[in-house]
Amino acid sequence: MxxxxxxxxxxxxxxxxxxxxxxxxxxxxxxxxxxVSLAIRPGEVLALVGPNGAGxxxxxxxxxGGLKPTSGTVTIDGAPLFDLVLEDPLALARRxxxxxxxxxxxxxxxxxxxxxxxxxxxxxGALGRERPQDLAxxxxxxxxxxxxxxxxxAFPTLSGGxxxxxxxxxxxxxxxPTPSPTPPSARYLLLDEPAAGLDLAxxxxxxxxxxxxxxxxxxxxxxxxxxxxxxxxxxxxxVLADGRLVALGPPREVxxxxxxxxxxxxxxGLICLPSGGLALDLPPLATLTPTPIPTSGAPR
Amino acid sequence: xxxxxxxxxxxxxxxxxxxxxxxxxxxxxxxxxxxxVASSPTAALLLLPAAAFGGALLTMMLVRRLxxxxxxxxxxxxxxxxxxxTVFEEAMVGLLIAISNDEALRSATLWRLGALGGASFxxxxxxxxxxxxxxxxxxxxxxxxxxxxxxESEAQHLGIDVELLKKRLVRVSALVVATxxxxxxxxxxxxxxxxxxxxxxxxxxxxxxxxxSALLGALLVLSxxxxxxxxxxxxxxxxxxxxxxxxxxxxxxxxxxxxRTL
Numbered sequence: 001m002x003x004x005x006x007x008x009x010x011x012x013x014x015x016x017x018x019x020x021x022x023x024x025x026x027x028x029x030x031x032x033x034x035x036v037s038l039a040i041r042p043g044e045v046l047a048l049v050g051p052n053g054a055g056x057x058x059x060x061x062x063x064x065g066g067l068k069p070t071s072g073t074v075t076i077d078g079a080p081l082f083d084l085v086l087e088d089p090l091a092l093a094r095r096x097x098x099x100x101x102x103x104x105x106x107x108x109x110x111x112x113x114x115x116x117x118x119x120x121x122x123x124x125g126a127l128g129r130e131r132p133q134d135l136a137x138x139x140x141x142x143x144x145x146x147x148x149x150x151x152x153x154a155f156p157t158l159s160g161g162x163x164x165x166x167x168x169x170x171x172x173x174x175x176x177p178t179p180s181p182t183p184p185s186a187r188y189l190l191l192d193e194p195a196a197g198l199d200l201a202x203x204x205x206x207x208x209x210x211x212x213x214x215x216x217x218x219x220x221x222x223x224x225x226x227x228x229x230x231x232x233x234x235x236x237x238x239v240l241a242d243g244r245l246v247a248l249g250p251p252r253e254v255x256x257x258x259x260x261x262x263x264x265x266x267x268x269g270l271i272c273l274p275s276g277g278l279a280l281d282l283p284p285l286a287t288l289t290p291t292p293i294p295t296s297g298a299p300r
Numbered sequence: 301x302x303x304x305x306x307x308x309x310x311x312x313x314x315x316x317x318x319x320x321x322x323x324x325x326x327x328x329x330x331x332x333x334x335x336x337v338a339s340s341p342t343a344a345l346l347l348l349p350a351a352a353f354g355g356a357l358l359t360m361m362l363v364r365r366l367x368x369x370x371x372x373x374x375x376x377x378x379x380x381x382x383x384x385x386t387v388f389e390e391a392m393v394g395l396l397i398a399i400s401n402d403e404a405l406r407s408a409t410l411w412r413l414g415a416l417g418g419a420s421f422x423x424x425x426x427x428x429x430x431x432x433x434x435x436x437x438x439x440x441x442x443x444x445x446x447x448x449x450x451x452e453s454e455a456q457h458l459g460i461d462v463e464l465l466k467k468r469l470v471r472v473s474a475l476v477v478a479t480x481x482x483x484x485x486x487x488x489x490x491x492x493x494x495x496x497x498x499x500x501x502x503x504x505x506x507x508x509x510x511x512x513s514a515l516l517g518a519l520l521v522l523s524x525x526x527x528x529x530x531x532x533x534x535x536x537x538x539x540x541x542x543x544x545x546x547x548x549x550x551x552x553x554x555x556x557x558x559x560r561t562l
Contacts, residue, residue, distance in 0.1 A: 066456060093459030100453045107449050107504040117447050121459040170450075174458065 012186045015039035019072035032058040034243040040220040042186040047231035050240035064098040093121035097174040099191040108154035118173035137176045141169040160197035232278045316359045316385040317477045323389040324355020330400040356478030430479045442507035
């Protein structure tokens with residue numbers, strides 16, 4: 001079944017086939033990711049969840065082309081991803097944006113300059129100047145994350161949550177297509193804990209934005225998310241534990257009490273609220289005693 | 301350099317290029333330059349810079365080698381290796397000075413402090429060609445350097461070959477520094493302070509900082525040279541003394557005043 005995906009060059013998906021990432025030498029070798037296969041299609045939001053150290057960031061790095069897996073293949077719309085990384089990184093960057101976990105920016109570039117850097121892969125030559133449409137795209141991206149008013153501020157002076165929103169705008173601007181006669185190819189957006197540091201309202205607004213980006217711009221989105229209630233708003237959830245993909249499917253089918261207990265060490269379940277929203281129902285803290293959280297969900 | 305290390309205190313001396321040039325020059329002056337200078341002053345005029353240039357380039361290659369970790373340049377190791385190599389080379393210079401005679405000592409010290417006095421049109425032309433070409437080349441790296449400010453992985457995901465960029469930056473700046481140092485000596489603090497002045501005036505984007513730093517740097521060195529030659533005329537003060545006298549207090553002020561935002 002999975003070999004069909006490789007054979008067809010027409011398939012539009014970012015897909016991983018039996019990807020394994022091993023670190024360390026023979027005796028101390030450890031698989032950070034083990035034989036994971038999954039495909040992200042344009043138009044869908046896939047939430048990647050799992051306990052700390054489950055391999056989420058590693059898998060995201062493999063899907064983004066930043067880390068070559070020890071074995072297995074990754075393809076983007078049928079083409080081997082790592083060939084593209086070597087041959088035409090700018091073409092890849094035009095259709096695939098990545099938001100890693102935050103790094104410090106030491107020099108006071110302005111917010112608008114940071115977002116405009118997202119347009120780098122679209123500009124001809126290193127001396128190519130930003131065109132008016134690039135500026136328009138940058139402003140539009142800032143509006144979408146509610147950060148238009150920050151445009152002239154120096155990036156390092158922003159609060160953690162404001163910076164995160166600006167970084168998201170940078171990623172959105174990167175894959176925004178330039179108007180052209182040829183129809184744009186599928187685009188992918190990979191985000192590592194984009195909601196980190198965001199307050200509840202902005203975190204929810206972010207997921208609304210991702211939803212809109214996925215359906216209107218035909219972008220396939222992978223988002224690493226720790227908040228299971230937020231993750232449950234995605235189209236599909238992939239649960240990683242100890243490097244393995246232990247569940248993949250619609251949130252309500254995946255996040256069962258049994259799965260939460262086994263892999264997250266949580267006694268509780270996802271409940272449907274009268275409003276139609278989802279919430280995580282957990283027992284009150286007072287009824288619990290401090291116990292160590294299992295480091296790896298899968299029993300050996 | 302400051303862009304590469306993403307650290308506002310970086311300057312080319314950090315990766316050992318300046319001390320390499322110094323070791324090359326001192327070795328030449330102390331270990332046999334004297335006799336050559338006596339027999340043929342013209343040959344000495346060319347051989348001293350050649351020795352300094354060789355020292356700088358060898359050091360750069362060594363430091364880069366040390367910082368290579370499975371094919372990628374580890375910036376922190378680059379910095380620490382540069383520091384270790386600098387200390388070692390300074391010790392070698394100290395050793396050479398200890399065994400040198402008075403005359404060699406004086407000329408080695410004066411070389412170290414820098415002077416534009418040796419300038420003649422062919423030499424100026426050579427330096428101008430090398431630095432001019434390098435400056436044009438660096439201009440093209442402006443936006444990639446800005447992207448590098450976002451972090452190495454973010455620059456990578458923007459389609460920039462970060463490893464190639466680092467390699468080019470280290471090579472080009474080593475070449476420029478080696479060339480300039482070989483003929484002029486070590487002129488302190490210009491490489492550190494000038495980019496900061498430019499950022500204060502025009503913001504941190506490398507597309508402005510790179511060309512403006514080159515122009516402002518040249519202007520400052522010329523002004524310092526003017527002061528150096530006139531202030532105790534007819535004698536001449538070493539250029540490095542003037543730039544360090546102005547540069548060090550400015551640097552301190554910068555650290556104290558901007559410490560919180562650095």
